[in-house]
Amino acid sequence: MRLHLLLASAAVVLMAGPASAQTQTQPQAGPGQQTGPVEVEIDQGVLRPLQIAVVPFTGQNGPQISNVISGNLKRSGFFDPLNPASFIETGLTLANAPNFPQWTSIGAQAVLYGGVTPRADGRVDVGFRLYDPYRQCQLVSYQFTATSEQWRRIAHKISDVIYQRMTGEAGFFDSRVLFVSESGTQLNKLSRLTIVDQDGYNPVFLTQGDEIIMSPRFSASNPDEVTYVALGKDYSRIYLYNLSTGRRESLGEFDGQVLAPRFSNDGTKIAFSIIRGGNTDVYVMNLRTRQLSRLTSDPGIDTSPSFSPDGNQIVFTSDRSGSAKLYTMRADGSGQRAISRGGGSYTAPAWSPRGDMIAFTKQSGGRFHIGVMKSDGTGERILSSSYFEEGPSWAPNGRYIAFARQSLGGDTRLWTVDLSGRVVAQAGYDGRGSDPAWSGLLDAPPASLGIGQGADSCPA
Template sequence: MRLKLLLATAAALAMSAPMLAQAQVLGPGPAATAPTQDVVVDEGVLKPFQIAIAPFSGPNGSEVSGVLTGDLTRSGYFEAISPRSFIETGLTLNNAPNFPQWTQIGAQAVLYGSVTPRPDNRNDYGFRLYDPYRQCQLVSYNFTATPEQWRRVAHKIADVVYQRMTGESGFFDTRIIYVAESGTELNRLSRLAIVDQDGYNPVFLTGGEEIILTPRFSSNPDEITYMALGKDYSRIYLYNLSTGRRESLGEFDGQALAPRYSPDGSKVAFSIIRGGNTDVYVMDLRSRQLSRLTSDPGIDTSPSFSPDARQIVFNSDRSGTPRLYVMNTDGSGQRPISRGGGSYTAPSWSPRGDLIAFTKSSGGRFSIGVMGTDGSGERSLSSSYFEEGPSWAPNGRYIMFSRQTRGGNTNLWMVDLSGRVIAQSGYQGRGSDPAWSPLLDAAPVNLGRSQGPDSCPS
């Protein structure tokens, strides 16, 4: 498809350049209203793909179409054609589109579907995606789910469409864990919170009695770890989002901070401050055995595993300025990789394994950047007065981070790997320290191929 070529070109140019029982649903206000945001795309590099998304028929059909439109548009690689320009209406799954009527309005793809109630009180959500220029079907699926699951189904349809059109895995059926902020600078309240990636369904998971820092997902989207500071303690917790069970990693001789799971979820790496020194440790969650990985006099913190679990990237000021280092997971082979000026913090290894994201401060500004795992090819994706804490989408193409304006609030933002698609995230409330979940499990949504074979070559 043409969009695959556009994505490949943009990437090449860029390289060269049931919820917890005690959970509280957020009340009315900006965090709970329909999120809106502007997406900036540098059209000199990438012209968004023109897609016509016809309103789905049946219960919640128009709402499903609306979520699809929001998801695909927010990716930066699609532009939804206004339904007011549609010539053909009333599309059904039993018929192909009238192709000339869609090419006439410039549609490079046509997406339509239906929501059909079933006798078992569930719905079938069927859809078709066509290329009107080649006059062939790109993909067709049917999801079965309860009526309450319509938003998740819409995200899953968006994932299928995104993958078929770009060749990349989707990222829409995901959630964001973050630190929700409220109050004033001198009396700030922080709570652990979670929200769908498009900004809907935000929920508080803690009540504000503790200061919450660095929440992170396991490879299991129901498991997270985070740091909590109380009046007389600091603890690292493991937290199950389905059951609400919270478990402390234990008491340490010193303050523990910046936890992060290993790729298989069997270990947690973090730092401990002891006697004025900060080093990286790793704990096996089955045996609870703790191993020390660094012993340098400097501050070694923010460990992040490579996806193959063979290496860890961390930041250290052992050379006098915070820089990024990589080591083997047994602590051997420690070596610096960052080479530029300024301070490097908060490294995060891409799920693809090829890049490391980081926060950099230099010249009075902060930026979110990426570099190769050996430090090569460093480039900035976003820069502003203050931003930090990059977290990768599960497809390794987008990064979420927090940004603060001078004298203003801190919000969640998103940038793609080209640095040319950037937007405030769907969640419009105050928040920091975001972490992107893996793709959610298929249950309770059932997926089945339907409506005949695809006729367009890939």
């Protein structure tokens, strides 16, 4: 279980705290056996983490930037950053190409290096190059510019470029996670809405702890716009909260208890449930007109609505047939039909940002599982199982899922699993927490990386 150790040590190095990880990874092929282009196969039988040398960047915060990148790549499960103590070539700068044999001799399948350069305007340029030392060509190079305090975000954006270049998938590191942090005892639990960088850094409490916080969600169209439920002694409210302006408003006062809000991906609507007379149904509110429409009306529980990315459909959970199953309907409430097929109970669905998959929580056999199915209910796959886990939320690239896992008699913490189910790891934030909601990318990735355009570029 080589990756097990690697992931665990990554978390310790990065988070300076306890962490654990588990994988179901096949033993990795030995270094240097791969002669063709480096490929990470996702959804195939074998996961081979790519051995990458992340050279400490030069300049202000350079080594820290490299550490953040290295930790991000390691947690993804697709990279195996080499120990810098094993590096032979030192003093590699942006002006040079790597000494390729010195990198292949230590098994590096990719070499990343870069530097931080001050600009006249007070900002910094952070440039980097990624080489394939076997094929002896440049995979990608780019330069980000920002104020020097933003070195962490730059490191995340560089990580995204590397991830995208090597896996062919969009990145997800330049993102944040909203969740409910927990403290105190089981009987006297303090819950606070909290936001943290995807890698566990910069946690900020957004509520005081005098209310029970549930169901935080980002707007996919604006990563500063969030919603959540606050449950007080004698009320429940859905709040709309803008993280940049601090503006917080109640969605309204309703005849009944409200729960489970989710934005439509364009941010114009919010679907949620209202409990009236013990019966829970799904409603949708147009946020511009504040017009409320009722979408379900059967006597069963109908809740946890989640929009498809195109906004045309909603998946939700319902026990109208006797046990909790997943249903889809059109955004106007028509065409309701069950999609989940297995036994057990299916709750807390989340439609993937790519639109093709629905993640869910399944309770069966006395255990809880995080799984995915196609949006028509076929192709169900369980990705992770334990004594208790719930509440999947998709990473912006639709390849990872964050969820909350509670150990038997223990605390609840945040975990992630990749879509293959092979990389199950505790999330970057290793304090107590539940109900994770993954943001979209904080801003757009570089439009053009100029791949394949340089003199020594690898064939695109």
